[in-house]
Amino acid sequence: MKKLPKRINLTLKIWRQQGSEKKGHFETVAARDISVHMSFIEMLDSVNEQLAMEGKDPIAFDNDCREGICGTCGAVVDGRAHGPQKATTLCQLHMRQFSDGDTIVVEPFRARAFKVLKDLVVDRSPLDKIMTAGGFISVNTGGAPDGNALPIAQEIAEKAMDAAACIGCGACVAACPSASAMLFVSGKISQLALLPQGKPEAARRALNIVKTMDVCGFGNCSNHRECENACPKELSIVNIARLNREFFKASFFSDET
């Protein structure tokens, strides 16, 4: 039988910022009597409950599914996007990863393209903008051929699925020294370039997406591989190599401009 879960006390050094135009600062907040079975988000809930009772403004942070799939949560914890545990989103990071008495530094995802909106909340809409530039196959509803009309080798389908597993959290951008969105972008480009359905538009897609990435203020990939380490879904930088290939092909061998 299980014992009662251990409870710990922590000190948070946490980023507070009233709005995107205001200056931010670190604030020290105590997190008391935290069950080690809490997720990081539940720990923040408990701190916020405390702050509210004290008449203070709770810490603003985004979250939704709390099961690691929607990509809404995210913060830099002790210098690492989504915190110290590999392949884990902030909402799935549990407090047993920390020890009683620890001081934890918590900051928003920082990048030129992501404006801080409040405390840990950032504006990641540029990621949607990138997808709007070409993260799709141009097919209208209706008139699709039978699902089995076009066989796709199992290993290709599996690779496409690997690339498609991205949850759009933006941790790769926050982890990258150049704040590049290459890993995020490469997931979608790879998925669609691997599948026969996506091939007809591959060149246009690669060119438009890369152009939009620049316009949105994301940096260039400098091969630091920090993105791969931070990615909660373990997207591989093999996808970036594939993206570069697609972009190269499109720039030199296609009529698209």
Next chain:
Amino acid sequence: MQLDAHIPAGPLTEKWDRHRFELKLVNPANKRKFEIIVVGTGLAGASASASLAELGYHVKTFCIQDSPRRAHSIAAQGGINAAKNYTNEGDSIWRLFYDTVKGGDFRAREANVYRLAQLSNNIIDQCVAQGVPFARDYGGLLANRSFGGAQVARTFYARGQTGQQLLLGAYSALVRQISTGMVTLLARREMMDLVLVNGQARGIVVRNLINGVLESHAADAVVLCTGGYGNVYYLSTNAESSNVGAGFRAYRKGALFANPCFTQIHPTCIPHTGDHQSKLTLMSESLRNDGRVWVPKNGGDIRDPQDIPDKDRDYYLEQKYPSFGNLVPRDVASRAAKAQCDAGKGVGLTRCSVYLDFADAIKRDGRENIAKKYGNLFDMYELITDDSPYQKPMMIYPASHYTMGGLWVDYNLMSTIPGLFVLGEANFSDHGANRLGASALMQGLADGYFVIPYTIGGYFAGTTLAPVNTDHTAFKEATQTINDGIAKLMSINGKRTADNFARELGKIMWGYCGMSRDEQGLNKALTLIRELRAEFWQNVLVPGIDKDYNKSLEKTGRLADSLEFAEIMIHDALYRTESCGGHFREESQTEEGEAKRDDENFSCVSVWEYDGYDKAPKLHKEPLVFENVELSQRSYK
């Protein structure tokens, strides 16, 4: 009120074709004159927005999250059904139709369900064309698995992330329409009210969740795709922002609400361990294909599960249901787990869970093969509980998961308010009293891709719409009412936060209107809810200010709706004295303790009309007529 479902005449198999032919069309050049508001970007909302825009309508799409891709459809794991019969097992549109009607315990409309089964095949084709990476066999064709106890393998899947991949497919279609300018996306907006002009739905007022400002948007029709209300129980498998608000506010404006007490409690979730917990994570149903459910024979047996020999274990599902065993439907499995725990045989810290054991499966198939099938679920379980299912049985318990009830809609998916359409989990249409696994994704996409594009045209072609813009007094009035409501909430300045109240409401609902219900308990719940609501309006604490990013305020507003809505659920559960599907009335069971329907009196949809604050809602009924299936008692023995 006479409820007319507008079910087309003719044989079941021809109704949809005939209806599509009879629906009036909007001339292509005229389509661009119409503006449509879509609220929600889950499978239903994203697919509807994209398909309507492709036809030439102007669409404005709203969601609470910062990106449309984050709607809670993203979390669906198991798969999506279709009647393709790729496996040659004898599946057909008719069989999928029949299974769905029967699974819903004969409380859904035949015509709607048949259309759903028909459209299921188009959905798979559409998704493949979009580049959804479904699992495939060695030969490169689409793979299928059997799910939720279905006798045929008709479930299509993308690893354990089917909802994610389907939603990203619909999202890709949506962003493509954003790129052409046909869809305007407004994320981080919460619909606060529906606006009616001349009795027709003509717009909404939303709150901008970044700065708290209220914004008005006018349109020619409004399509709600706002998901389910499982969070009324506080702990559920739903996301934090899943809520009943949009539907409830439409209800207050005159839309009728159908079968609110039909909720689905999923048997395999990570159990409740303490008040810090904010959700109960789903462990996919597929685990029951290999896991064996048991509890110790003697309550209070505190040995480690591995040390309890077989003779001291009670594999109660296998015992009680020899032919279905661990694969009985969700409602049956959930109730059985509850019965064990109520009898004092539960395990775990709170003695409120049962074991789901993989030891035999690992012995039989090898650890590697089990890891291949369930590896990521096992990892997720270990991340949350710190126990490895490879070494110890999982502990699971039922949790609120899905809501079959929803706004009442006719065959065209239009509510009782002209011009207000409701799609996906937010409507009540297809699952009766119990939804089968892998059928919600199917319904959301059928509604959005293949039903609304036709039926909304029929509405526009047959209606006169006065020109309306946001200067209309109806928008001003709605804005004023919302502002007053927010000011009221902010001014109470009490001592309990919304989370704190929501947890208490959840406990009431779980205790008296959860897996089993009886008259006495339901009446008690009514009193408790009213007391809690009264306290809420005296004692809620909303920190911060309203013209700001303020999660506490968002949660408080949604809770205010839940506190009223919970009462409608109770009224519905009280009215329906029969048991059916997920609705189990203690007073109505067979000798063996199974749900006993009362077809003579309750072969109907119970539909509720708002009658003012603190007043009991008014009941209407839509009779259900079964011409094509024979009503039978479900049996899984």
